[in-house]
Amino acid sequence: MEWDDIYQLIKCQREAELVNLFEQQLIKIGIKSFGYFQFNAQHPSELNVIxxxxxxxxxxxxxxxxxxxxxxxxxxxxxxxxxxxSYAKQCSNGKAQFGFWQQVKAHKLNAGASIPLSNNKLQIAGLGCAIDNEAETKWLEQYGKQLEITSTVFHQKLCALKSCPNVAIQQLKLTHREIECGKWLSNGCTYNEVGKKLNISERTARFHLENIKLKLGAKNKEQVISKLVAHQIITP
Incomplete structure (x- = not known):
């Protein structure tokens, strides 16, 4: 993970600068094109696309x-x-959905992956990435974690610049212990290792880290780390 790239995203002051830098970072890991989307589930027609x-x-x-x-x-x-x-295609049901994927292929977007970016059931956000490598699973094993962190920071920073309701980075009320747990998590520690570092049980470490996930609206470890970094609470 190139943390310098992450900090460059965080420092961006204009949307155009952020999008351009994000595109260059995606190209470096083999993504030929991308589509970022954000919409309110109650008003899906108001689709924001970059x-x-x-x-x-x-x-x-x-x-x-x-x-x-x-x-x-x-x-x-x-x-x-x-x-x-490839998995999303397998989940298609009915002629219309199969037809959709035929159109995707017709535009030479043959392989790729989609990244969930929001844990809010109303404000839906995600990133679709087209790649030339049709071995999607193998590609994700190599770049998936980096992509999750980079795209989450991009999403958070974009929303901060746009002042998106319910999505932008808010003032967080994390306890000192939660911040300590987050720091060790960013260093690659497991729940058990975090507990040992802080002289607390694995169960207690898990409790604190689950609280962080709830407060950040994060789905997994990568989103926790990227949001803590984006909010400049930790420095990996």
Whole structure:
């Protein structure tokens, strides 16, 4: 993980600068194009998209309301980890959804993964990434964790710049012990190792780290770390 890249995202003061830097960081790990989306579940037609996909595909996606057919969306809502597009295709049900994936392929977006970015059931956010490597699972094993952290920091920073309601980084009320647990977690420690470092039980360490997840609205360890870094609470 190149933490210098993460700090460059955090330091961005303009949306255009942030998006450009994010795109360059994704290119470095083999992502040829991406689509970031954010919308309110009660008003899905108000879809906010930042994308480097072919513009024709983006226009078609919005005009034909593919949001309702895209199986990566519901999977991202319930998933705690990146969703390979090959798996999302397998979850398709019915002619319309299979037709959607045929259109994806027609625009030469043959392989990729989608990253869940929000733990809020109303404010849905995620990132779709197209790659040339069709061995999606193997690619995710190599770059998945880095992608989760980078995209989460991008999402948090973008929302801070836009002042997105219910999504932007808020003033957090973390206890001193929770911050200590977060620091050791960012150093790669397991729950058991965090407990030993702080002379507390594994159960207590797990309790503190689960509290952090709740306060941050994070789904997994990678989102916890990236949000703590984005909020400049810890420095890995």
């Amino acid at each position: 994308s480097t996909y072919p513009q024709q595909w983006v226009d078609e996606y919005i005009a034909k309301n593919y949001l309702q057919l895209d199986t990566t969306i519901p999977l991202s809502v319930v998933s705690n980890s990146p969703v390979p597009w």
